[in-house]
Structure formats: structure tokens, C-alpha cells
Amino acid sequence: MKTLENKVALITGGSRGIGAAIARKLAAEGAKISITYQNNDVMANQLVDEINSAGGSAVAIQADSGLAEQAIAAVQLTVKHFGGLDILVNNAGIAVYDHISKLSLEQYDRVMDVNVKGVFASVQAAVTHLKQGGRIITIGSCQADRMPDVGGSLYAMSKSALIGLTKGFARDLGPLGITSNLIQPGPVDTDMNPAGSEHAAGQLALMAQNSFGRPEDIASMVAFIAGPEAHFVTGASLTIDGGTNC
Template identity: 50%
Template sequence: MSKTLSGKVALVTGGSRGIGAAIVRRLARDGAAVAFTYSASADKARALVKDVAASGGAVLSIEADSADVGAVQQAVAQTVEAFGRLDILVNNAGVLTHGTVDDFAIADFDRMVAVNVRAVFVGTQAAVKHMGQGGRVINIGSVSAERAGLPGAAVYSMTKGAVASLTKGLARDLGARGITVNTVQPGPTETDMAAEEYRAWLRTLMALGRMGQDSEIASMVAFLAGPESGFVTGSALTVDGGFLA
């Protein structure tokens, strides 16, 4: 398989599990040296490092809470220190707390904004100082930016809508420097964190009759990270099996 990202260095936030781990594996498979952050999943982070290294990939795990501005900035610095450069930033870290407006805790509101929105800005601000022509910033949003779908999703939808809007502005800020900025918006994706009854119901809403796989989201990220996406910027690319169709 062609190593389209050979010589590149990537940082994936929230990369120890789920979609983030799939992105780490795919970028490493495509030849990039990959650092990733984790917060509460140390065992999974160690397992991912072992897995990627066993396949011949260069990989580094960094403990960092994306709600902590300094930790996000330091993760960028550690990546550059370890690998000598930074070409690709994937802002994947995110948190989800459900709750309707009547009883949604302000502390949960603040944490969701800090992780889902502020960390995207802080990470990008730190990363682009090390990027040159051909740099890539890829944000992981959600179809919830366009459709809340259920009661209790207002704050999460707001944060993902903010990511989509921030992406457009950052694309304008960085376009003259040859750095592209895009958002990938996954739809319902298979995970063992959701009960099977809930997943079965979600499948009925999909045009393709199934939920997505982590690897399918990672494939879109790999395209945006690679050389063939140089004219794509400021876009929100939906990968949702027809959920919004």
C-alpha cells in the first residue's frame, strides 16, 4: 500500500479509543509518525501504542485533558520535540453530556464548550506555528451540528455547530499560508458504549440501513490529511450513511 503520508507528523487529540484510535491507526498505516492525547483511558492508550509500534509505526501517547489550555499547548510542543515537526492536527477530543435546558448543569455546559470548542481553537493556534505550506487541520464535528435529532442534545449540537463555523473562519485565516482546515461530521457510528436496542433504532434512520464504522470516518480524515485534498478547505464533510438525507 502506498505510504501517502511518509515523512509527515500528525497529532490526534483524544486518540486512545473509538474514532480517535481508528484515525491514529490509519494515519500511521499511511506512513505518518503519530502522537495522540488521552485523558482517562491509560490502558487503551498503552495498548494502542503497542499495536501501532508492532506494525512498524512511529507513535507517541501524551496524557492531556483537552479542557486544560496548557495541556493542549504542551501536547503540541511534545509532538514537535519528539518528531521534529508537525504537519497534521486532528482535533478529535470531545465530550457528550445529555440534558434538557431545565436541568442541564452549568459545569457540564462549561466543560463541553472547553473540550469541544475551545480546545479546537487552542490546539490549532499552537499547531499552526509549526506548520508550513501543505499543513492540515482536521476537526471532528458531528451531524448534530445540523440536526439535534433528540431532546437533550442542544448543548452538544451547539458545540458542534460552533466547530463547523470556526472551521470556516480558520480556513480564511490560514489559506494564504497554504494550510487547509476542514471538519469531518460523522453520523451514528458503531460503538459498544451504546445499548444494542438504541443502536438497532438508529439503524432504522440510516439510508444505508447500518451505522458507520470507525475506520470509515478515519478514511475521510486520511483523505483530508493527504496530498489529493489540497483544494479542499473550509468544508464540513458529512460521513453519515444518509442519516441527514
Template identity: 45%
Template sequence: MNQTDAGSKKSAIVFGGSRGIGSAIVRRLAKDGAAIAFTYASSASQAAEGAAAIEAAGGTAIAIKADSANIDEIEAAVEQTSEQFGHLDIAVINAGILMLGDVSEVSPADFDRMIAVNVRGVFFAIQAAARRMREGGRIVTIGSNVAVRSGFPGSSVYSLTKAAVATMVKGVAVDLAPRKITINNVQPGPIVTDMTSAHLEQIVPLIPLHRAGDVDEIAALVSFLANGEAAYMTGASVTIDGGLSL
């Protein structure tokens, strides 16, 4: 699809969209009719397959290699998206890393890497997207329920980063309100992905609904926050974890 064709529909960028929750969000926004760009850090073949599947279904998708710890690459991804589609309406910041470690063992390098991706990278992805976003745009961050309930050992730094995002969106919401751009934060609990399958057996008994979540359930919530029906909602963090944080 050329730029003129893409200009007639909404466009979106999803940071961290090649696998897991991010991939489900990409598919859902494409199903909703948006032209999609998404970033990936390492798996070029997986990203290419995801984009090709959307194109084969009649949608528009481009995969962009970008490290969310690198501000230049973040900005370049947003620039490429807005130039390819002629505008930007939706940004979803899903990129993040989890590095567990007891408080007595966390190295400065690991601490700095998690801050760089999970906090600094999120902030500058928001900044880059907001600069190019049309009035009335939508920004959604993907946090975690550990911002509310940090219930497992070794999660202190990860929890810190996700709590920072939850607080960050409140301030950003005020800054962007004059342009009618909303920003909200989704906080998933245990979700079935290839990265979590080995740990879910121990966690599921603690969840009041007695199951882990599905990636498509997170994508559905993002879809709602990214459309016009959520225009009066901004600065909020929505926890979706089967009641684990209650």
C-alpha cells in the same frame, strides 16, 4: 525511531486518539506512513496498548496524557510532538464529550464543561498546531451530524458545540490559507463504538442506508483530507451519516 528517522516522514497529532473513532484515525494515519502522537484523557493502559501495537507493526507512535479542556496541556502535547518528530504536518482534533440534558435541566457546570472541551479546546488545539505546522499542513476537526440535524432529545448543548466547530473552521481556513494549510471538519453520524452500541438499535431504522457507520470509514475520510489530494479543499464540513441528515 529517533528524531532523524522521523524527520523523513510526515508527523501527526490526534487529540483524543486512544479509543473509538480517534483510535481508528491513529491506526489509519500510521498505516499511511505518518509518525503519530495522540492524546488521551484517562485510560493510560489503553493508550499504551494502542501505541505499542503501532510500534509492533513498524510504525512510530507516542501517547500523551492531555485534558482537552486544559490549554496548557494542549500546547504541551503539540510541543512534545513537534520536538519528538522535528516537525508537524497533520493535526486531527477528535477530543470531545457528550453530556445529554433537557434544556430545563442542564447545569451551568455541564454547559461550561462541554464548551470548554468541544469548542474552546478545539480552537486552542487548532491554534497550537497551526503555530508549529509546516507550510501545506492539514488540520481536520471531528464534529458531528447534529450540527445539521439535531434529532434526539437532550442534545441542545452538544448540537450547539458542534455547530460552533463547523462555523469556526470557515474562519480559520481563511486565516491559514496564506500558508497553504487547510482545515476541514468531518461530521459523523451514528458510528459503531463501545460508547454507542447500546443506542444504535433505536437509531439504525432511521438511517436511509439501514446501518451504522464503522470507525474505519471515518478514518478513511480523515486520511483523504490529510493528504495532498485534498489540497484544494478547505473550510468545508463533510457529513458522513448514511443519509440520516437528508
């Protein structure tokens, strides 16, 4: 028996990188998958075709997580397509790095809209559909706790806000049997932060393990938290970063 058989999961920003790995892993565990994407419908549809061809069930929804009404609509469309919702994975996020003297208020608004407001709107929309055993899982960053780089103030702030939201959601929804947890990855080898980039050496120097994580590493943690064995885990910030700055 697959651990997520007949469950419905929505993964925001699920067309590539960590989000796509999460979609594949949850589908392999039996979940019906809904992913959102902002612009790249080709990658999103390729992933949907891959999951469906392997015997799963998946759909892609175009949505900008920085626009609350689109984040809410993605939840509603998922419920309409699959008849319910059991797992919400808030994965969509953006990173803007620059010295504090150069960051604009427009950049502030965009980062907070995607990384924080979009999470809040998605969860609020999902609450009316989640039932006993429901899961809210948010992807944050180890930089919420430790910021070693110049220019990371805005990104770190947005990811730190998710710690408070996660704990608040856990308190509000615990009596309903719904858990809320935050996963905080460190350096992960994706197209946005490749292990072979010019910035990789500096990141590796901060890590206890001398290698980047894989998207599948994060996906495995998500699958565990989404499954029945993690029913007693809630309000937690779970760091998976190879010992970055430990």
C-alpha cells in the same frame, strides 16, 4: 509510496474508538503518530505498542483537552518528540444529553471547554509549526445540522461552533497553504455508541442506510483529507452519516 510518509500527525483523544482508528490509518499511510488520552493509559499504550510493533512510530501523551494549557502542551510535546507537526486531528470530544431544564452551567462549561475551546487552543498552538501543505482536521457531528433527539441542545451547539471555527481557520491559514476541514460523522459503532445498544434502533430509523458506520469509515475520510489529493479542499464540512435524516 505511502501518502503520508514522513508526516507527523497529532490525534487528540486518540486512544480508542474513532480516534484510535484514525491513528492506525494514518500510521499505515506512513505518518508518525502522537495521540492524547485523558485517563486510560493502558489503552493508549497498547495502541502505541501496536503501531510501533508494525514498524510505525507512535507516542502517547496524557492531556485533558478541556484544559487549554494541556491541549497546548500536547502540541508542544509532539513537536519536541518528532521535530515538527504536519497534521492536527481534533478528535477529542464529549457528549452530555439532558433536557434544557436540567442542564447545569458546569456541564455547559465542560462541554464547551472540551469540544470548542480545546480545538481553538490546539490549532492556535499548532499554527506556529504547520508549514505549506499542513492539515487541520476536526471531528464534529451530523447533529450540528440536525438534532432529532430531546436533550441534545448543548451537544449540538458545541458541534455547530466547529463549523464557524473551521471556516475561519481556512480563511486565516489558506494563504499559508494550510487547509482546515470538518468531518461530521453520524452513528458510528464504538464503545460510546455501540450498534447493539438500546438506543440503536432509534438511530437506525433516521438513516438511509440501515447500519451504523465503522470507525474505519471515518478514518478513511481523515486519511484522504490529510493527503495530497485533498489540497484543494478547505473550509468544508464533510458529512459521513449513512444518510441520517436525509
